[in-house]
Amino acid sequence: MSTQTLPDPAAALAVVRDYHQRTKHRFSAYAHGPGTLDWDAQPAPFRHFDGAAQIALPRLAALAPGSALHAALQRPFAALDEPQPPQPADLASIGALLQLSLGLSAWKRYGPDRWAVRANPSSGNLHPSEAYLLVGGIAGLADGLYHYRPESHALELRASHATTGGGPRLAVLLTSVMWREAWKYGERAFRYCQLDSGHAAGALRYAAAALGWALTEQSQVGSATLALLAGSDRLSEFSAGKRAESEVEEAEILLAVGLSGAPPAPLAVAELQALAASAQWHGVASPIDRQPLCSWPLIGAVAVASRSEDGAVPPATALAPPLPRAPGEAAQPLQPLILGRRSAQRFDHRHHIPLAQFTALLARLQPAAGAPWDVFAGNPRAALLLFVSHVEGLVPGLYLLPRSEAQLAALRPLLAERFRLWPIPGIESLLQLSALEPLALARTARALHCHQELASSACFAVGMLCEFDAALAAGPAAYRALQRECGLIGQALYLEAEVHGLRGTGIGCFFDDPVHELLGLSGTAWQSLYHFTVGRALDDARIETAPAYAD
Known part of the structure; x- marks a missing residue:
């Protein structure tokens, strides 16, 4: 530093x-960290x-x-x-x-x-x-x-x-x-x-x-x-x-x-x-x-x-208007919803979410004018790999949600040899990569996320697959921008999960290259930088809660 x-x-x-x-992180060894912690x-x-x-x-x-x-x-x-x-x-x-x-x-x-x-x-x-x-x-x-x-x-x-x-x-x-x-x-x-x-x-x-x-x-x-x-x-x-x-x-x-x-x-x-x-x-x-x-x-x-130099003001990114919400969706007041956000520690593995709820949540992850997507300049670099486990009316398996036409055009030839990329009727942009038997999907999701139960018990998990080489062509400071875009997506997932009575949690521990190998990707053109899970949280009744400030 x-x-x-x-x-x-x-x-x-x-x-x-x-x-x-x-x-x-690799199956053979985790990234270097302290061997012990003194809490x-x-x-x-x-x-x-x-x-x-x-x-x-x-x-x-x-x-x-x-x-x-x-x-x-x-x-x-x-x-x-x-x-x-x-x-x-x-x-x-x-x-x-x-x-x-x-x-x-x-x-x-x-x-x-x-x-x-x-x-x-x-x-x-x-x-x-x-x-x-x-x-x-x-x-x-x-x-x-x-x-x-x-x-x-x-x-x-x-x-x-x-x-x-x-x-x-x-x-x-x-x-x-x-x-x-x-x-x-x-x-x-x-x-x-x-x-x-x-x-x-x-x-x-x-x-x-x-x-x-x-x-x-x-x-x-x-x-x-x-x-x-x-x-x-x-x-x-x-x-x-x-x-x-x-x-x-x-x-x-x-x-x-x-x-x-x-x-x-x-x-x-x-x-x-x-x-x-x-x-x-x-x-x-x-x-x-x-x-x-x-x-x-x-x-x-x-x-x-990865530090940046002073430079010219970048041109504004043209973003589409946000899609209208369904009647009654996100009717909760702003203040309690935002301050009520919590990270889930455990999920109810029996809970399934309706397809309409899942579709509405995915729609809010597409870049659009307004909060939060207009805070950063530049076009989206992260596509979403979805491990769908518990969504009513959707076959468990792997799905892809590109967040721009350019991403889809770049990923399609790389994935086509291994996957059929079936479109999902009624859900724009979502493509099915492969169906997986529920137990196999649970084992895969858990193993790839550092063997964490959160990934297999959630309704779905998300991997943020980024245009790595193309972004870094602009310079090393783009490495920070890629990670920040993923954090921004994570923040949207947190609040949209709350909208639907669910909870989310970010997962920074996953096995990087095995995720890429699952998709048949090699090299560094695409790299997964952040993962996330969404489901119905199980709260620990032993944990006491007190107000943030003594008002």
């Missing part, structure tokens, strides 16, 4: 490709900046029932697809944005153990993502950079900026404390941090839509400028402890908020650099892990190799 750069793009790409191959010495799940002024944000529970903001958040979830009057940018709406996306949604307790659940999911519930707000012209907040503290739902003034005048401006900058994931997952942690960035961006996009706001990644802003803007390059303010790698934050993405409801104007790189260079900085970062037991230099190497 060094601040050095690789001047040679070819060398950087070689590092990225080597990392991806080296961190694959009593887990990295700090929350960071704060000692010496930085704090501003408490209004909590959703305190919203007046008759207020416009309260009414906006009680609209049906289906209303996200409809134009909405934007909420004014103030402390209450900013608090709602952050609580709905990155805030705590509950506390859990089992015996002596107590842990927080957040609105955004995370691999292993380790939450490497840290969020910073770039604020200008908003009443109640001096212009500057603010760090979000989800445990207390407060902002910390990390940097003061000179007032430039003009209307209200808001952007969210995400970083990763990669050690939080590396502590448990070793070398594969970089992948999970990128997936988490995609989940967090998706959570922010859904929350912004609830407020009538737009949200767009500023991919023209390179990694060095992001680090300068976030202050993550100010290493003297991040306590090193035993190893610096456990404390530093990797700058990930900048998301501009369209407070009028229209896409925001692109942020100028030179203006951001000037803003950061003249900033007055406050606070020193709290430690994450003073005594890390392991070191994973490969993570630092791939982080450096």
